[in-house]
Amino acid sequence: MDETGLAPGIVFSLGPLDITGSTLTSSGIVLLLGSFAALATRRLRMEPKPFQAALEGIVGVLMSAIRAVAPQHARMLLPFIGSLWLFLVAANLIGLIPGLHSPTRDLSVTAALALLVFLAVHWYGIRISGVRAYLRHYLTPNPILLPLHLISEITRTVALAVRLFGNIMSLELAALMLLLVAGFLLPVPILMLHVVEALVQAYIFGMLALVYIAGGIQARETKQRNQTEV
Numbered sequence: 001m002d003e004t005g006l007a008p009g010i011v012f013s014l015g016p017l018d019i020t021g022s023t024l025t026s027s028g029i030v031l032l033l034g035s036f037a038a039l040a041t042r043r044l045r046m047e048p049k050p051f052q053a054a055l056e057g058i059v060g061v062l063m064s065a066i067r068a069v070a071p072q073h074a075r076m077l078l079p080f081i082g083s084l085w086l087f088l089v090a091a092n093l094i095g096l097i098p099g100l101h102s103p104t105r106d107l108s109v110t111a112a113l114a115l116l117v118f119l120a121v122h123w124y125g126i127r128i129s130g131v132r133a134y135l136r137h138y139l140t141p142n143p144i145l146l147p148l149h150l151i152s153e154i155t156r157t158v159a160l161a162v163r164l165f166g167n168i169m170s171l172e173l174a175a176l177m178l179l180l181v182a183g184f185l186l187p188v189p190i191l192m193l194h195v196v197e198a199l200v201q202a203y204i205f206g207m208l209a210l211v212y213i214a215g216g217i218q219a220r221e222t223k224q225r226n227q228t229e230v
Helices: 021-040 050-069 071-096 107-129 131-139 143-182 187-229
Strands: 010-014 017-020
Touching: 010 021, 017 021, 021 050, 021 071, 021 107, 050 071, 050 187, 071 107, 071 143, 071 187, 107 131, 107 143, 107 187, 131 143, 143 187
Parallel strands: none
Antiparallel strands: 010 017
C-alpha cells in the first residue's frame, strides 16, 4: 500500500470500486469507536466508577460546547456533533501509528464528512421548521437572492472539506520533512506538534459544523417567531 504521495493508495478492488487505505482506516475507526461505545455503556451505574466517570466527563464537555452554541437543541445535536468530534480526533491522530496515515489527509474522506454536515444542516432544519418553512427561507428577503443562497451552501461545504484536507496533509508532510532533515533527534516536539494540530483541526471542523447547523436552526426559529408576533 503506497500512500506516500498525495493520492491514496489502492489496497484492492471490488469490481469497479477501488478500496483505498483511507477507506479501510476510516471503517476501522468507525468500527472501533462503535464497539467501544457499545461495551462502555453496557453496565452503567447510578454511582459511577472511575471509568464511567471519565466517560461522563467527556460527554459533559461535548454537551457544554454544543450548549454554548445551540442551548435549546444541545441534546438533539449531541449524537451527531459528538460522534463527528470523536471520529475526527481518532482519524487525525491515527497517523502517529507507524504504517498508518490519517484518513483526513484524503480529500475524498473530508469531502464525505463535509457532505454529511451539508445533509445534517438541512435535515435538522426540516425536522425543526418543517419542509415548507425551511425551503421558504431561500426566497427571503427577496426571491432574487435564491442563487446566492444556493452558491453559499455549496461554497461553504467545499471550503469545509478542503480546509481539513489541506491542514492535515500539510501537517503530515511537514512532519515527514522534519524527520528526513533532523532524523529522530527531535521526535518528541514533532509528535507534540502533530497531536496539538490534530486536536485543533478536529475541534475547528466540528465547531464549524455546529455553527452551520445551529445558525440555520436559529434563523428559521427567529423568522417563525417574528411571523408569530406579527
